[in-house]
Amino acid sequence: MEITKEKLLDFYNTMVTIRSFEEKAVELFAAGFLPGFVHLYLGEEAVATGVCANLTDKDFITSTHRGHGHMIAKGGKIDLMMAELFGKATGYCKGKGGSMHIADVGLGILGANGIVGAGQPIATGAAFACKYKQTGAVVVCFFGDGASNRGTFHESLNMASIFKLPVVFVCENNMYGISNNQKDHMNIGDISDRAAAYGIPGVTVDGNDVIAVHEAASEAIKRARNGDGPSIIECKTWRHRGHFEGDPSVYKDPREQESWLKKDPILNLEKRLGELKFASASDLDQIKAAAREKIDSAVEFAKKSPEPSPDDLLTDIYAS
Amino acid sequence: MKKMTYAEAERDGIRLEMLRDPNVYLAGEDVGIFGGCFGQTTGLFQEFGPQRVVDTPISETAIVGHAVGAAAAGLRPVVEIMFIDFMGVCMDEVLNQAAKMRYMFGGKAALPMVIRTPCGAGVGAAAQHSQSLEALFTHIPGIKVVMPSTPADAKGLMAGAIRDNNPVIYIEHKVLLGVQGDVPEGEYIVPLGKADIKRVGSDATIVAWSGMVPKALAAADILAKEGISAEVVDPRTLNPLDKDTLMNSVAKTGRLVIVHEATKTGGFAGEIAAIVADEGFDLLNAPIKRITAPDCPVPFSPILEKAFLPSEEKIVRAVKELF
Known part of the structure; x- marks a missing residue:
């Protein structure tokens, strides 16, 4: 596949936007601005970016508790996301959902999800709808290594494969389900091997290489759009932070952390952009500065936004 | 008026909604050629074909979970859980997904979906095929709970449930399924929330x-x-x-x-x-x-x-x- 300068710079812009959003979330959480919990996507930016670059607004995704990156990569509005993290009335969910439930159904984002593995059947159903209505749309289901141990994984993959549904299951394998290393929770090294059980393709790629992720997703999404059914892409990656902000990650070996930080997806892409002479260091600095500015203005928006009124407690439970 | 059993009336309700709205479809275990454990869906597969009367694997979680996704993406699924006792298998999809999606998203999603499921004792089916679990579901804000007692209500409430823009659990009593009664012919809707x-x-x-x-x-x-x-x-x-x-x-x-x-x-x-x-x-x-x-x-x-x-x-x- 041809990698154009424009495309790579677009990837870069998305990845640094996600990074700036998450770094700001670290700061805001520590300063006590954000209620509840936040699970950050730092270090995994290449996965959402490389996958969602193949999607249009009519395509769907299901996301996870670690969903900010998916939202941004799928075109979610940063100011509404930030306001939701603050629990403000102007947020995506009017302050009723928070970080773990941000959604934009109009953009095909069927929500982050607080239940590990719950997105898998929902993605299967959205794909059922795409096929039923013959819209030509596809669905991407993001999930983690831990979620591949849920029963939802088996039921969804089996159902999607027998109905040949247009859905791509993208496993973000960051090696840890909260504190537990993958090797303690499954008897295989590559989660993509599980594809064989459903008679569908499964590949493992370097999840910190946005180009590799993009290529694998492009192929799987094409296959799904052509009516050839689901597949699994496993992206091996690493979360820089704890499971949630405040988790000191005592279960991780600092040497392992150090080695993964050297494989950071943004550093990887910067190196590639330099090799290809697509961007100078100052070009990249400009993109990063612009991303930070966007985030700062989202924070400004969130801070200035009104709190929800207690009168809104009982609205939005049922549709009329 | 026409004499019909409760099961026939319920089926008539589903059928008329399927004729009226192409986004309505039926999915569940053995709802196709087999026609459901108590004959509730007999003939619908022959009339509407496998695209709209979908036999699923034994996967209650994926049956209800897929309905959540399909409804969020614009369809109106009617899914069957063969016995209400099996709802335990798919409880997360009911409790945390279907019931809460609209609220969690700040009112920006609607989930028009029906989960049909038989309840009740009286046929010697013992502890895992006979329960009446409606109270579990009335305790969950965000879903509606329907329990018809007559063939006419079975038909009218089915239409009301399918047209409702929320997740509805439609609980049919297995002893009543064979009971006959007078049922209005053609379109007949009983609104939800009317005793x-x-x-x-x-x-x-x-x-x-x-x-x-x-x-x-x-x-x-x-x-x-x-x-x-x-x-x-x-x-x-x-x-x-x-x-x-x-x-x-x-x-x-x-x-x-x-x-x-x-x-x-x-x-x-x-x-x-x-x-x-x-x-x-x-x-x-x-x-x-x-x-x-x-x-x-x-x-x-x-x-x-x-x-x-x-x-x-x-x-x-x-x-x-x-x-």
Whole structure:
């Protein structure tokens, strides 16, 4: 596949936007601005970016508790996301959902999800709808290594494969389900091997290489759009932070952390952009500065936004 | 009017909605050529084909979970969970996904979906195929709970449930599925949240739903012979609950007996009793009575099963105690 300068710079812009959003979330959480919990996507930016670059607004995704990156990569509005993290009335969910439930159904984002593995059947159903209505749309289901141990994984993959549904299951394998290393929770090294059980393709790629992720997703999404059914892409990656902000990650070996930080997806892409002479260091600095500015203005928006009124407690439970 | 069984009437309700709206489809275990465990979907596969009458694998989680995704993406799924007892298998999809998606998203999603599922004892199906679990679902804001007791209501409430823009659990009683009754032909919709007075009376109110309605009516017949005029109120939907009809009846009779087949503790009779005690204490001339199954799994032996189930005799006795 041809990698154009424009495309790579677009990837870069998305990845640094996600990074700036998450770094700001670290700061805001520590300063006590954000209620509840936040699970950050730092270090995994290449996965959402490389996958969602193949999607249009009519395509769907299901996301996870670690969903900010998916939202941004799928075109979610940063100011509404930030306001939701603050629990403000102007947020995506009017302050009723928070970080773990941000959604934009109009953009095909069927929500982050607080239940590990719950997105898998929902993605299967959205794909059922795409096929039923013959819209030509596809669905991407993001999930983690831990979620591949849920029963939802088996039921969804089996159902999607027998109905040949247009859905791509993208496993973000960051090696840890909260504190537990993958090797303690499954008897295989590559989660993509599980594809064989459903008679569908499964590949493992370097999840910190946005180009590799993009290529694998492009192929799987094409296959799904052509009516050839689901597949699994496993992206091996690493979360820089704890499971949630405040988790000191005592279960991780600092040497392992150090080695993964050297494989950071943004550093990887910067190196590639330099090799290809697509961007100078100052070009990249400009993109990063612009991303930070966007985030700062989202924070400004969130801070200035009104709190929800207690009168809104009982609205939005049922549709009329 | 046409004579139909409860199962036929329910099917007629589904069929007419499928003819009316191409986004309505049916999915579940053995709903296709097999026609459902109790024949509820017989003939629909032949009429609508495998695209719209979808046999699924034995995967309750994916059946309900896929309905959530399909509804969010614009379809109106009607899915079957073969027995209400199996709802435990897909509870996250009901409790945390279907029920909460709209609220969590700040009102920016609608999930028009129906989960059809048979409840009830009386056929020797024992502890894992006989329960009445409606109270589990009335405790979850965001879903609606429908429990028809007659063939006409089975049809009308099915149409009402399918047209509703929220997740609806439609609970059909397996003993009622073969019962015949008069059913309006053509389009017939019973709105959710509207109780029906199945028998008018003046001395005592018996609130009963689903499989207990015929027993409440039989009890009212016996009571009438003894000079007590009992009114039988069938809420038909437990959520939303038609409190007005309930309170008006209690205002008229001053006495209330609530009957359900579900076990007693935490059952929905407790909720109705609490509502009437809260909002209508002055209307009551006697304590509120509950006739329910005991706090016990459903037994297998016909003798034990009969002992487990509320009977018309027990209802009659409870009403008489109020005088």
